[in-house]
Amino acid sequence: MKNFADLLCGKIAELNNPTVMGLDPKLEYIPQFIIDEAKENFPDDEEMAACEAIFEFNKALIDAVCDIIPAIKPQIAYYEMYGICGLEAFLETVDYAKSKGMVVITDAKRNDIGTTATAYAKALIGETEFLDSTKPVVDSDAVTVNGYLGTDGIKPFTDVCKEGGKGIFTLVRTSNPSAGDLQDLELKDGRKVYEAMADMVNEWGKDLVGESGFSSVGAVVGATWPEQAVDVRKRMPKTLILVPGYGAQGAGADAAVASFTADGKGSIVNASRSLMCAWKKREDLEPKDFAKATRDEAIDMRDKLNAALKDRKYV
Amino acid sequence: MKNFADLLCGKIAELNNPTVMGLDPKLEYIPQFIIDEAKENFPDDEEMAACEAIFEFNKALIDAVCDIIPAIKPQIAYYEMYGICGLEAFLETVDYAKSKGMVVITDAKRNDIGTTATAYAKALIGETEFLDSTKPVVDSDAVTVNGYLGTDGIKPFTDVCKEGGKGIFTLVRTSNPSAGDLQDLELKDGRKVYEAMADMVNEWGKDLVGESGFSSVGAVVGATWPEQAVDVRKRMPKTLILVPGYGAQGAGADAAVASFTADGKGSIVNASRSLMCAWKKREDLEPKDFAKATRDEAIDMRDKLNAALKDRKYV
Numbered sequence: 073m074k075n076f077a078d079l080l081c082g083k084i085a086e087l088n089n090p091t092v093m094g095l096d097p098k099l100e101y102i103p104q105f106i107i108d109e110a111k112e113n114f115p116d117d118e119e120m121a122a123c124e125a126i127f128e129f130n131k132a133l134i135d136a137v138c139d140i141i142p143a144i145k146p147q148i149a150y151y152e153m154y155g156i157c158g159l160e161a162f163l164e165t166v167d168y169a170k171s172k173g174m175v176v177i178t179d180a181k182r183n184d185i186g187t188t189a190t191a192y193a194k195a196l197i198g199e200t201e202f203l204d205s206t207k208p209v210v211d212s213d214a215v216t217v218n219g220y221l222g223t224d225g226i227k228p229f230t231d232v233c234k235e236g237g238k239g240i241f242t243l244v245r246t247s248n249p250s251a252g253d254l255q256d257l258e259l260k261d262g263r264k265v266y267e268a269m270a271d272m273v274n275e276w277g278k279d280l281v282g283e284s285g286f287s288s289v290g291a292v293v294g295a296t297w298p299e300q301a302v303d304v305r306k307r308m309p310k311t312l313i314l315v316p317g318y319g320a321q322g323a324g325a326d327a328a329v330a331s332f333t334a335d336g337k338g339s340i341v342n343a344s345r346s347l348m349c350a351w352k353k354r355e356d357l358e359p360k361d362f363a364k365a366t367r368d369e370a371i372d373m374r375d376k377l378n379a380a381l382k383d384r385k386y387v
Numbered sequence: 388m389k390n391f392a393d394l395l396c397g398k399i400a401e402l403n404n405p406t407v408m409g410l411d412p413k414l415e416y417i418p419q420f421i422i423d424e425a426k427e428n429f430p431d432d433e434e435m436a437a438c439e440a441i442f443e444f445n446k447a448l449i450d451a452v453c454d455i456i457p458a459i460k461p462q463i464a465y466y467e468m469y470g471i472c473g474l475e476a477f478l479e480t481v482d483y484a485k486s487k488g489m490v491v492i493t494d495a496k497r498n499d500i501g502t503t504a505t506a507y508a509k510a511l512i513g514e515t516e517f518l519d520s521t522k523p524v525v526d527s528d529a530v531t532v533n534g535y536l537g538t539d540g541i542k543p544f545t546d547v548c549k550e551g552g553k554g555i556f557t558l559v560r561t562s563n564p565s566a567g568d569l570q571d572l573e574l575k576d577g578r579k580v581y582e583a584m585a586d587m588v589n590e591w592g593k594d595l596v597g598e599s600g601f602s603s604v605g606a607v608v609g610a611t612w613p614e615q616a617v618d619v620r621k622r623m624p625k626t627l628i629l630v631p632g633y634g635a636q637g638a639g640a641d642a643a644v645a646s647f648t649a650d651g652k653g654s655i656v657n658a659s660r661s662l663m664c665a666w667k668k669r670e671d672l673e674p675k676d677f678a679k680a681t682r683d684e685a686i687d688m689r690d691k692l693n694a695a696l697k698d699r700k701y702v
Contacts, residue, residue, distance in 0.1 A: 096503065111518060118518040149499060149506035153515045155524040159474055181498050183533055184464060185563035188411065191464035200468045203426060203433040209470040218498055220535045221561050222568030246536050248500035253537030257583055258575040265580060268572055
């Protein structure tokens, strides 16, 4: 039976690379020649031009890394920001990455009460009933969610995961500087809020453990907090962990691998800006070779993560 | 200077009605004749037909209540579920409600780290930089957000609120049965998690208090938990409170007004299904008069809320 954790773990093992490429396409990340070409193609429609530039940029990055990196994580905010055309660029990006064999994790951090959570789950990892047929709207393999609303806000997602072999990643300890404002508050029972969330995630995932030994109910634990990452791994031994914060957000490979299991599995490290904007640091390359810079950075990141897994600093 | 709290409080006072109509358009809520008409208009495109039916339904409901109800709250999940066409129906709904003088609160519960929160804020209540110009994508007046990520995940939204006179509502105590799983956990300092969130919301809103005496940084506090609503109002004396849970989710008018200030202000009660599906309970009306059922229900709800405000059960 199809299981998201098995799909992702299999792909990580196949490529020997626990990396996911974040695709958060700000226009300023895109080489000017791509924007100029898009403007030529849509001289009277700056929205279509912007979104064509975004998709062409994403497509080139996917082509450059699809044999090295197992998954992409498009952050949907950067597409929503461009309206209808932006959503089209998002859907094209998802479909293109899937056609290249990549796993797609939509970063949407959705959350709501039960009936509405069902609508989000259908939209992002399930199928929508239209008037005459039922079909997927976004063909992603997993979606990030926020568990502040508790169990009945998550169950609609896990139900859809069960039906279609999909996955979720619930925010546990985020990578931002203010993460601790709420997440680090200490509870009467001695746990912190993020530990209580980790315990819930562990519970929510019990029915969705695959042959890989990991559950399709994953967690988000920022690389910027390696001590907390070591802590939550103990609380969630079978949880897939998505690790943002590597590279531009400040964490290095040693911190990024803190949440991996003792045998170096079960987590995947995201890099967005450091991969997408790698070309900006490469004076030796022409702008048209921007994707080569991303490929080189991807290889470097893979090798650094694997080296860090051989010599663990945080355990 | 434009201030969202003043806009909403002014409109509530003008219509003497602290109600917001949730527009969460499932196809099963829509009378069959509207769906049949949409199918005739788009015989070969069930997606366009579904979304036309949604917009025509919303439009009729807005026409029926815009002189009674001050605001709508479209829940974006129900539009995202229908993909590109769904997003078009959402944008048309927002624009139509605004053209009728209604305040628009987009229910999206967005949340992310700073840079991405900025993208969401631009998308939903701000303006996006395209290639040659900067313009709004969604012209809503306010958006719901989730504060699990802490201060730096909210500040990008409050920055946009300041610039454009917009507002946010942060989840504090949600209306769903499992709300307490995380939100009711007791902290070492004696507060509960939702109280800690309320205290942060109170702090985040201090710079955005308008002439109405309320802040454009609002909170979501479910009508299904009136004791908690009384408690959080004390912690957030100047916070606008959005109250879901009335009607179909089980709360009556007495519980729904628990978070209003002593002089009956500062909160707005949402009803979605009970307004949208009012026609299903009216055997005396023809299906084509569905909107009249919503209008009657809106008047009944307004009168019940005002009566409950005169004789408070929860204080």
